[in-house]
Amino acid sequence: MDKKIKVGIVGYGNIGKGVEKAIKQNPDMELEAIFTRRDVSELDNNSKLVHISRLEIYKDKIDVMILCGGSATDLAEQGPMLASQFNTVDSFDTHAKIPEYFERMNSVAKEGETVALISTGWDPGLFSLNRLLGSAILPEGKEYTFWGKGVSQGHSDAIRRVEGVKNGIQYTIPVEETLEKVRCGECSEFTTREKHERVCYVVAKEGADLHKIEEDIKTMPNYFSDYNTTVNFISEEELKKNHSGMPHGGFVIRTGKTGGGLNQFMEFSLKLESNAEFTSSVMVAYARAVYKMAKEGKKGAVTVFDIPFAYLSSKSPEELRKELL
Amino acid sequence: MDKKIKVGIVGYGNIGKGVEKAIKQNPDMELEAIFTRRDVSELDNNSKLVHISRLEIYKDKIDVMILCGGSATDLAEQGPMLASQFNTVDSFDTHAKIPEYFERMNSVAKEGETVALISTGWDPGLFSLNRLLGSAILPEGKEYTFWGKGVSQGHSDAIRRVEGVKNGIQYTIPVEETLEKVRCGECSEFTTREKHERVCYVVAKEGADLHKIEEDIKTMPNYFSDYNTTVNFISEEELKKNHSGMPHGGFVIRTGKTGGGLNQFMEFSLKLESNAEFTSSVMVAYARAVYKMAKEGKKGAVTVFDIPFAYLSSKSPEELRKELL
Numbered sequence: 001m002d003k004k005i006k007v008g009i010v011g012y013g014n015i016g017k018g019v020e021k022a023i024k025q026n027p028d029m030e031l032e033a034i035f036t037r038r039d040v041s042e043l044d045n046n047s048k049l050v051h052i053s054r055l056e057i058y059k060d061k062i063d064v065m066i067l068c069g070g071s072a073t074d075l076a077e078q079g080p081m082l083a084s085q086f087n088t089v090d091s092f093d094t095h096a097k098i099p100e101y102f103e104r105m106n107s108v109a110k111e112g113e114t115v116a117l118i119s120t121g122w123d124p125g126l127f128s129l130n131r132l133l134g135s136a137i138l139p140e141g142k143e144y145t146f147w148g149k150g151v152s153q154g155h156s157d158a159i160r161r162v163e164g165v166k167n168g169i170q171y172t173i174p175v176e177e178t179l180e181k182v183r184c185g186e187c188s189e190f191t192t193r194e195k196h197e198r199v200c201y202v203v204a205k206e207g208a209d210l211h212k213i214e215e216d217i218k219t220m221p222n223y224f225s226d227y228n229t230t231v232n233f234i235s236e237e238e239l240k241k242n243h244s245g246m247p248h249g250g251f252v253i254r255t256g257k258t259g260g261g262l263n264q265f266m267e268f269s270l271k272l273e274s275n276a277e278f279t280s281s282v283m284v285a286y287a288r289a290v291y292k293m294a295k296e297g298k299k300g301a302v303t304v305f306d307i308p309f310a311y312l313s314s315k316s317p318e319e320l321r322k323e324l325l
Numbered sequence: 326m327d328k329k330i331k332v333g334i335v336g337y338g339n340i341g342k343g344v345e346k347a348i349k350q351n352p353d354m355e356l357e358a359i360f361t362r363r364d365v366s367e368l369d370n371n372s373k374l375v376h377i378s379r380l381e382i383y384k385d386k387i388d389v390m391i392l393c394g395g396s397a398t399d400l401a402e403q404g405p406m407l408a409s410q411f412n413t414v415d416s417f418d419t420h421a422k423i424p425e426y427f428e429r430m431n432s433v434a435k436e437g438e439t440v441a442l443i444s445t446g447w448d449p450g451l452f453s454l455n456r457l458l459g460s461a462i463l464p465e466g467k468e469y470t471f472w473g474k475g476v477s478q479g480h481s482d483a484i485r486r487v488e489g490v491k492n493g494i495q496y497t498i499p500v501e502e503t504l505e506k507v508r509c510g511e512c513s514e515f516t517t518r519e520k521h522e523r524v525c526y527v528v529a530k531e532g533a534d535l536h537k538i539e540e541d542i543k544t545m546p547n548y549f550s551d552y553n554t555t556v557n558f559i560s561e562e563e564l565k566k567n568h569s570g571m572p573h574g575g576f577v578i579r580t581g582k583t584g585g586g587l588n589q590f591m592e593f594s595l596k597l598e599s600n601a602e603f604t605s606s607v608m609v610a611y612a613r614a615v616y617k618m619a620k621e622g623k624k625g626a627v628t629v630f631d632i633p634f635a636y637l638s639s640k641s642p643e644e645l646r647k648e649l650l
Contacts, residue, residue, distance in 0.1 A: 018583065018584065018585070020584075021583065021584020021585055022583060022584045024584060025464050025465055025583075025584055026464060095650075098646055098647070098650055099643065099646055099647050102646055119650055124650045126458070126591075128649055128650045129634055131649045132634045132635070132637065132638055132645060132649050133451070133634060133637065135638065135649070136610040136613075136634075136637035136638045136639075137603075137606050137607055137610050137637075138606060139350050139351060140350055183596075245587075249590075258343065258346065258347060258350075258599060258602035258603060258605070258606050259343065259345075259346020259347045259349060259350055259602060259605075259606075260343070260346055260599065260602050262570075262597075262598035262599040262602055263598045264595075264596075264597050264598060264599070264602070264603050264606070265574075265595065265596040265597070266451075266593075266594075266595055267592075267593070267594045267595075267596075268455075268591075268592070268593050269591075269592045269594075270589075270590065270591055270592075271508075271589075271590040271592075272587075272589050272590070273587035273588045273589060274583060274585065274587040274589070277583035277584060277585050277587055277589070278462075278583060278589050280583070280584070281462050281463060281583050281584075281589070282462055285461040285462050288461075303645075303646060303650055304634070304650075305633060305634050305635035305642070305645050305646070305649075305650070306633045306635055306642070307633055308630060308631045308632055308633050309454055309457045309458060309461075309629075309630050310457070310630035310631055312457065312458065312461035312462075313457055313460065313461045314461075317630070317631070318424065320457060320628075320630050321423055321424055321427055321628055321630070322423070322424050324453055324456045324457050324460070324630075325420075325423055325444055325449045325453045325628055325629075325630070
């Protein structure tokens with residue numbers, strides 16, 4: 001067997017931990033080190049943890065670095081620094097800033113002779129691939145992306161900032177009726193309200209005005225006022241027991257007509273018990289692709305659009321043709 | 326705008342006609358000629374039709390040739406001959422012979438300095454891509470492919486050979502119960518009978534023994550005996566009216582567990598009013614990819630596994646990142 005692909009992790013939150021576990025599922029890869037900005041001596045007894053200041057020592061020991069920084073702010077700063085020295089994979093997801101981020105990563109990676117894959121995961125990532133596929137195969141058609149059922153971190157945070165709220169979580173849910181309409185080939189435009197609903201589970205502080213909390217949530221601009229929102233009050237125990245998972249998922253649908261006017265329908269969907277672990281698994285498969293591209297001499301930034309699927313697999317092209325084509 | 330991609334079609338059956346229509350949906354492409362083995366003077370008044378003996382004249386006029394020969398036998402013969410002179414796209418689908426066909430096409434294409442994409446369409450093709458994606462992202466998992474609801478040409482032919490049968494058509498249908506079990510995460514092995522059922526619509530000859538026809542069909546080895554099969558007798562008029570379309574589709578499902586033992590679920594599905602037109606549209610999108618790869622100097626045989634999705638689109642990489650990522 002070839003030598004294993006040596007992977008580094010930067011950031012040890014949910015995604016970093018997911019990547020650590022995913023690497024163990026892939027026998028052709030091994031974890032070299034996990035870099036963190038925190039004080040390593042205060043963290044769990046994990047021998048792979050290394051303070052980020054010691055990054056340079058690992059320059060020739062790591063084939064691909066998976067960037068698991070918690071937010072777009074982390075990545076905007078860490079991405080270029082890391083891509084100048086390592087092949088990288090990240091999940092940059094601030095949509096409007098992708099072109100700018102790509103340009104920065106591209107120039108740094110070309111200069112540093114590395115490959116930098118940006119914005120992978122499931123959206124952006126697998127969903128983007130399906131949007132592209134749908135539009136290329138059915139140019140006369142319409143694309144619909146639905147998200148959920150899933151926890152939205154941003155909306156959960158917004159709930160927790162409401163006066164009288166102790167804790168809470170928010171689920172984004174595709175409106176089943178609309179999903180069915182799209183599946184039956186109805187090519188309408190749908191409003192925000194028609195596509196998704198929002199369901200909140202809220203733990204109120206003692207003595208708080210529940211009616212007011214509900215109103216404050218439902219009328220919150222940007223976050224909730226454009227949606228049908230349901231607010232459920234529950235106890236802290238119930239929240240811990242029933243809502244500590246982080247499920248997510250969604251649907252990318254393309255409906256279109258081929259040349260003879262006939263209806264054609266493509267759908268890609270995900271149902272994930274753990275958003276973070278799935279995103280991590282996608283990043284690990286793409287780390288393998290980045291490793292292969294770098295070995296072939298590719299330099300610069302790339303996205304999922306630029307990577308042949310064969311690169312994601314540990315199997316040889318011959319095996320893939322024989323077993324999966 | 327760049328010059329248009331000049332496409333040739335070889336074979337003028339359902340797929341060839343579908344490709345002709347699909348090209349019209351793609352403004353960056355144009356149809357140069359349709360090659361056929363039949364006597365052109367006897368065919369419809371289509372100015373693009375050319376007898377296949379005149380192929381060589383078009384060597385420098387066609388960027389990509391789409392091979393629409395009706396059967397694997399056609400392709401095994403025509404494929405290498407065409408790939409020696411033109412960039413080609415085909416839908417070779419005799420699974421067991423793919424490795425051998427790939428090797429032949431690869432050596433011919435390398436010699437002729439062309440790109441030969443083999444075995445595209447939806448299965449093999451888009452379904453293969455999803456099988457690969459699922460296995461790379463969820464290595465600890467299981468893959469299920471279901472086909473239908475759709476017409477199987479081979480099974481329809483088998484019905485028509487039964488004594489007393491005048492005409493008939495067969496639909497392959499995934500067993501809904503099994504599909505639901507898989508969607509709910511049940512990772513069992515299912516038998517042939519558990520996965521698909523077969524529904525036949527049969528027009529009997531006058532005076533034929535209907536009971537015997539039904540028995541002959543249901544007990545036919547290889548084709549029907551391993552399935553739950555339903556036989557419906559209808560009139561020739563009903564057959565023409567309700568069963569002249571060629572719908573198809575299916576599902577590729579990957580269920581698996583990520584590193585923390587959580588369940589994750591991926592599904593890709595197609596619902597097609599016309600199998601042939603959709604296959605044609607996939608081939609046309611891949612013809613664009615072959616054109617781009619040839620322009621970049623690639624030579625030899627490739628499969629869908631080797632082609633980045635960006636190549637399928639008429640949009641620039643910048644547009645794709647901005648609009649679809």
